């Protein structure tokens with residue numbers, strides 16, 4: 001799963017800080033299943049920033065959520 005480079009400095013992401021094995025409510029809302037789910041926060045060896053790394057297929061679904069964010073939390077009501 002760790003094959004990405006740091007988007008800030010290009011360093012290696014090699015220090016797993018946290019592994020999450022259950023999707024959150026936003027991920028569930030876009031159809032991500034709990035079975036086989038994995039997401040990790042990984043620290044960059046170069047600059048120390050922590051990056052949230054998703055499986056590619058899940059990331060694609062999460063990115064679609066951006067436009068539907070309020071639909072998940074506010075059931076389509078406006079703020």
Ligand SMILES: [Zn+2]
Pocket residue numbers: 006007008009010011044045046047048049
């Ligand atoms: Zn970095």
